[in-house]
Amino acid sequence: xxxxxxxxxxxxxxxxxxxxxxxxxxxxxxxxxxxxxxxxxxxxxxxxxxxxxxxxxxxxxxxxxxxxxxxxxxxxxxxxxxxxxxxxxxxxxxxxxxxxxxxxxxxxxxx
Amino acid sequence: xxxxxxxxxxxxxxxxxxxxxxxxxxxxxxxxxxxxxxxxxxxxxxxxxxxxxxxxxxxxxxxxxxxxxxxxxxxxxxxxxxxxxxxxxxxxxxxxxxxxxxxxxxxxxxxxxxx
Numbered sequence: 001x002x003x004x005x006x007x008x009x010x011x012x013x014x015x016x017x018x019x020x021x022x023x024x025x026x027x028x029x030x031x032x033x034x035x036x037x038x039x040x041x042x043x044x045x046x047x048x049x050x051x052x053x054x055x056x057x058x059x060x061x062x063x064x065x066x067x068x069x070x071x072x073x074x075x076x077x078x079x080x081x082x083x084x085x086x087x088x089x090x091x092x093x094x095x096x097x098x099x100x101x102x103x104x105x106x107x108x109x110x111x
Numbered sequence: 112x113x114x115x116x117x118x119x120x121x122x123x124x125x126x127x128x129x130x131x132x133x134x135x136x137x138x139x140x141x142x143x144x145x146x147x148x149x150x151x152x153x154x155x156x157x158x159x160x161x162x163x164x165x166x167x168x169x170x171x172x173x174x175x176x177x178x179x180x181x182x183x184x185x186x187x188x189x190x191x192x193x194x195x196x197x198x199x200x201x202x203x204x205x206x207x208x209x210x211x212x213x214x215x216x217x218x219x220x221x222x223x224x225x226x
Contacts, residue, residue, distance in 0.1 A: 032212050034214060041199060041220065041222075042219055042220070043115075043201050043203075043217030043218050043219045043220050044154070044201070044203075044217045045217070046214040046215065046216055046217075049212065049214055051212075087153075093210070093211040093212040099154070099156075099215060100153065101153030101154040102153055103153065104153075
């Protein structure tokens with residue numbers, strides 16, 4: 001699976017949009033981009049995933065660049081409860097490949 | 112995810128003891144997984160199962176065994192626990208019937224300490 005690069009930490013003011021970037025320049029055509037978050041020692045929580053089109057659900061939006069080499073997770077109105085470590089994961093869907101969690105981005109939402 | 116239940120939530124035990132961690136799910140998913148997480152490290156896959164008769168080793172299966180008793184139940188055993196197996200353990204499920212791109216959903220974890 002392709003490797004991802006994320007900033008180690010980001011800050012966001014409550015109520016503002018949080019834009020979390022992820023670089024996956026070696027992504028191949030059969031690999032999806034997944035986003036998870038983990039709130040202090042709780043189980044990772046699935047947020048969203050996509051292949052090449054932008055995706056939106058009740059939690060967030062995922063914007064994938066046209067060349068698929070990077071993506072951005074957008075939390076439109078961050079709240080204090082969104083403070084967590086956010087993981088961007090690239091995973092092939094052919095056969096079986098594991099979810100490889102890197103170090104992620106620690107997002108701190110402040111009042 | 113409330114539909115993925117892990118028991119116990121916390122366990123302290125001694126070196127050499129046999130430990131079983133249990134996972135049950137009400138999501139109706141066919142695929143189940145066991146991961147461990149150590150401080151400062153990402154999650155690492157121990158075992159996974161695509162259905163009741165399918166068991167596969169992950170990247171760190173040594174010292175662990177699993178049993179898929181039913182589609183909804185997947186247990187992880189440490190036959191003879193050792194201190195470096197102290198970690199946070201997570202169970203996850205996914206719906207393989209809807210395709211290999213389906214996300215995994217995690218339980219709240221079991222914090223295991225081996226003295």
